[in-house]
Amino acid sequence: MKNRKKISAVPYLFLAPAIILLVIFNLIPAIATFKQSLFAEAARRGADPIFVGFENFLRIFQDPVFWKSAKVTLFFSLIVNPLQTVFALGLALIATQKVKGIGFFRSIYLLPVAVSINVVVVVWGLMVDPNAGLLNGILKQIGLMEQPFLTSPQQVLNTIIMIISWKGVPYWALFFIAALQAIPVSAVEAAIIDGANKWQLLIRITIPILRPIILFVLVADTIVNFTLFVPIQLLTQGGPQLASNLVMYETYRRGFIYGDLGSSSVMLTIMFFVILIVIGLQNLVLREKN
Amino acid sequence: MIPIGIPETKNKKGRRNLFSLKTMLTIFRYVLLIVIAILVLLPLLWGISASFSPLEKTYEYAYPFSWKAFFPVDFTLEAYQAIFERGFGRSLINTFMLGITTVMIGGFICTTAGFAFARFDFPGKSLLFFVVLLTFTIPGDLTVIPRFIMIKDWGWINTWQALIVPLLANSFIIFMSSQFFKDFPQELVDAARVDGATWLRVYFSVVLPVSKPLLISLGLILFLSQWDSYFWPLLVAPDQQFRVVQLAITESVQEYQTFWNELLAGSMLAAFIPIVLLLPFQRYFINAVVGAVKE
Numbered sequence: 001m002k003n004r005k006k007i008s009a010v011p012y013l014f015l016a017p018a019i020i021l022l023v024i025f026n027l028i029p030a031i032a033t034f035k036q037s038l039f040a041e042a043a044r045r046g047a048d049p050i051f052v053g054f055e056n057f058l059r060i061f062q063d064p065v066f067w068k069s070a071k072v073t074l075f076f077s078l079i080v081n082p083l084q085t086v087f088a089l090g091l092a093l094i095a096t097q098k099v100k101g102i103g104f105f106r107s108i109y110l111l112p113v114a115v116s117i118n119v120v121v122v123v124w125g126l127m128v129d130p131n132a133g134l135l136n137g138i139l140k141q142i143g144l145m146e147q148p149f150l151t152s153p154q155q156v157l158n159t160i161i162m163i164i165s166w167k168g169v170p171y172w173a174l175f176f177i178a179a180l181q182a183i184p185v186s187a188v189e190a191a192i193i194d195g196a197n198k199w200q201l202l203i204r205i206t207i208p209i210l211r212p213i214i215l216f217v218l219v220a221d222t223i224v225n226f227t228l229f230v231p232i233q234l235l236t237q238g239g240p241q242l243a244s245n246l247v248m249y250e251t252y253r254r255g256f257i258y259g260d261l262g263s264s265s266v267m268l269t270i271m272f273f274v275i276l277i278v279i280g281l282q283n284l285v286l287r288e289k290n
Numbered sequence: 291m292i293p294i295g296i297p298e299t300k301n302k303k304g305r306r307n308l309f310s311l312k313t314m315l316t317i318f319r320y321v322l323l324i325v326i327a328i329l330v331l332l333p334l335l336w337g338i339s340a341s342f343s344p345l346e347k348t349y350e351y352a353y354p355f356s357w358k359a360f361f362p363v364d365f366t367l368e369a370y371q372a373i374f375e376r377g378f379g380r381s382l383i384n385t386f387m388l389g390i391t392t393v394m395i396g397g398f399i400c401t402t403a404g405f406a407f408a409r410f411d412f413p414g415k416s417l418l419f420f421v422v423l424l425t426f427t428i429p430g431d432l433t434v435i436p437r438f439i440m441i442k443d444w445g446w447i448n449t450w451q452a453l454i455v456p457l458l459a460n461s462f463i464i465f466m467s468s469q470f471f472k473d474f475p476q477e478l479v480d481a482a483r484v485d486g487a488t489w490l491r492v493y494f495s496v497v498l499p500v501s502k503p504l505l506i507s508l509g510l511i512l513f514l515s516q517w518d519s520y521f522w523p524l525l526v527a528p529d530q531q532f533r534v535v536q537l538a539i540t541e542s543v544q545e546y547q548t549f550w551n552e553l554l555a556g557s558m559l560a561a562f563i564p565i566v567l568l569l570p571f572q573r574y575f576i577n578a579v580v581g582a583v584k585e
Contacts, residue, residue, distance in 0.1 A: 010489045011410035018403035019418055021459035026425035029433035029440065036436070094326065099319055108327045110572065111334065114564040116518035118536045119557045123337045126550065127352075134336050137355030166333065178576040227431040230520060234540075248431065255435050268432045275429070 030272075036265035056266045066267065068242055069250040072157070073226070076246060080161050080168075081221050087169045088217065089210070092176030093202075106177070112167045113174055121231045124163040125150075150236055153243035160231055160244060168224075172217045179213040180206070215286040219279050226275055247271055334561070335360045341369050341554035348550040369551035373542065377530070378556060381538035382563075388453055388534065389516040393509045396458040400508065401501070403459075404467025405493060409479070426461040438525050452526040453534070457515055463508045470504040471497070506574040510567070517564055535560050 037056055039049035060066050095106045112120070127134045128149040136146040149159045183206065191205050207214075229248045232238060238245030238253065245253075247267055255264030340348050342362035351359035406412075407419060437456060446452040474497065482496045498505070520536035527534075539556035542549040568575065 011406040011412045011415075014402040014406035014410075014489075014493075015418060017399045018459045018464060019421060021399065021455070022421060022425045022461060024440075025437060025456040025459070026428060026430065026433065026461075027421065029436035030428045032436035032439075033433055091326070094322065097319065099316070099323075102323075105323045105327055107569065107572070108330055111330060111565055114514070114568040115561040116514075116520070116536060116564075118518065118520045118539065119561045120333075122539060122553060122557045123333045126340075126554070127333060127336065129349075132349040132353045134332075134352040134355065134359060137351075137353035137359070140353070141355040166330075170330070174576060181576075223429050227429045229431060233521075261435060264435065268435075272428065272432055276427070279427070 033265045033268050033272075036261060037269045040262060056262050057270075060263055060266045060270070063263075065242070065245075066247075066250065069245045069247050072243065072245055073247045076157055076161070077222065077225060079157075080164070080225050081218060083161070084165055084168045084172055084221055084225075085214065085218050087165065088172035089176050089214070091169055091173040092180055093206075095173065095177055096180045109170055110174060112170045115167060117164070117167060117230050118234070120167050121163065121234045124166065125235050128159055128163070150244075151240060153241045156236060156240060156244045160235065163235075164225075164228070164231055168221070172221060175213055175217055176210065179210055183209055211286060215282065218282055218286070222278055222282070223275055226271065226278075334558075337554050337558050337561075338362070341551055341558050342366060343551055344368055345549060345551050348554070369549070369555035372549065373538070373552050373556050376541060377533065378538050378559070381533040381535050382559070384533060385517055385535040388450075389513040391454055392457055392516050393512045395454070396460060396463070396512045397505065397508055399458055400460055400463040401467045401471075401498075401504070402493065403464045404469075405471050405497065407464070407468040408471035408474070422461045422464050426465070434521070434525070441526050446526065448527050448529045448532060450527075450532070453516075453519075453523055453532065456522070457512070457519070460512065460515070463511060466508065467504055470501065474500075503574045506571050510571060510575055513567070514564060517560075 038051060038053060040052045040055070091109060095102065095109050128136075130136060130146070130148050130151055133149075135149070139146050148155060150156050187205055187209070188201065191201055196204065227248050228246060229252060232244055232246055232249040233252070236244045238249050248271070251264045251267045251271075254260045254267070336352065336359055339360050339362045340352070343350070343364050344366050345368070347364050351357075351363075403422075407415070407422075441447065441452050441456075478496050478500075479492055482492045487495070517535065519534065523532065523534045523537055535556075539553065539560055542552040542556060
């Protein structure tokens with residue numbers, strides 16, 4: 001008790017640098033984005049921007065390029081997030097089997113985690129080159145049809161999903177591997193004594209225990225893929241025919257290439273609220289059974 | 291799953307059938323493990339091999355495909371020499387220094403914050419925790435433009451601090467450390483306090499020395515946050531003297547020609563340096579990350 005009064009300043013001093021930096025570099029820019037979305041561009045340099053309320057939003061909602069981009073993003077998210085989560089769980093189950101040499105395989109599987117997305121995109125970008133790439137080389141060799149990959153509006157999204165999943169699946173598998181290794185042996189043994197087979201074990205024991213991790217991976221993966229930017233910029237610049245023009249890339253085009261910060265901020269604000277809604281929904285769906 | 295190739299007669303001896311079924315299952319398991327390993331290694335093996343090839347042979351064995359695509363049959367160091375002559379070494383040093391500075395300062399800032407959340411009760415604690423939680427939910431990519439404008443207004447364009455300061459406070463690492471310190475033995479802290487040590491002293495000489503797993507994983511996360519960064523340096527420090535690894539790679543793509551083998555040489559260096567750093571610490575990394583996620 002004696003200590004209580006003496007230490008009162010300490011926690012604040014310990015927290016101050018981190019909190020101040022977070023507020024300056026994260027919170028204030030977020031508020032600035034929101035504010036920007038409610039103002040019109042100043043007519044001339046130095047003039048004050050004019051408050052226009054939700055006019056920017058109305059303008060965006062009537063913009064066909066935005067809707068096309070939103071549709072692409074929705075389609076992309078609905079495929080990539082469940083796919084990466086399920087494959088990551090599968091990979092984790094495979095990588096935690098009790099067989100000889102599994103540690104060696106696990107180390108290989110986790111290699112992509114350390115490779116930056118920039119490098120992943122550069123190397124895969126060369127591999128999916130329709131004219132000289134390794135993938136079409138292999139397809140031709142085994143007698144299959146060569147594919148246009150990134151140059152086709154129909155295939156571009158799937159190709160990007162394939163490329164980012166090379167890193168994404170092992171990355172999220174890392175979380176599942178750790179969680180699987182932490183499952184108490186007693187729980188598994190009890191189920192085996194009850195006569196459960198492997199499949200029942202997975203459904204009744206493993207998945208329920210992993211539920212919070214599955215939720216975390218799904219939420220975090222959704223955010224990462226929603227703000228996906230580098231692969232699009234390096235590989236397709238939104239093309240062909242805007243087929244890979246995800247909303248995040250569209251905000252970059254407007255903000256940085258066309259200098260239209262107003263509509264860029266509007267889209268970022270919309271994205272932020274959509275992310276919040278998605279997180280809320282996923283929480284609701286996956287938590288209800290607890 | 292009954293393997294087709296096994297003759298019916300063997301079924302009479304139950305034990306033998308069981309044995310071969312089990313063998314088949316084991317073989318199937320290893321086939322699966324190897325196939326996945328090949329999928330993971332494919333781009334890395336081709337990338338390494340092509341980066342050791344002369345420019346005109348970069349695609350030679352990729353299309354039409356031959357097994358030579360994965361072995362540097364025309365071995366040359368041409369591409370590596372070329373990128374180092376263009377200053378790749380400088381960008382490696384830059385990125386290392388940025389990474390180490392960020393780990394030291396950022397590590398200190400985030401762990402002290404985590405320690406305060408885990409070990410003190412004070413007015414406003416939940417409000418401050420909410421700030422951390424909020425910044426965790428707002429993806430940094432969504433707020434790049436105002437952050438960039440702020441840096442520009444401060445005259446920080448083409449400075450080291452523009453590359454370092456915004457990456458120091460990391461809400462995920464604050465969570466992670468606060469989680470870690472909650473399980474820290476109270477007796478050790480109490481004993482040092484009774485001996486009259488200040489809190490800063492307790493933090494440095496009692497808490498940190500036994501926090502190795504935490505320090506390793508936050509070190510890796512913060513180091514990779516610098517090593518992987520591409521878009522932010524492109525915006526705030528475009529000058530040659532500040533060039534970081536991820537930007538240096540793309541220099542091989544030039545207006546009239548792309549040097550494919552050099553592009554791959556840079557990429558392979560950028561990929562394998564963190565792999566070498568990460569591999570020995572895999573277990574620490576996994577445990578700390580999951581400790582933070584469990585809430």
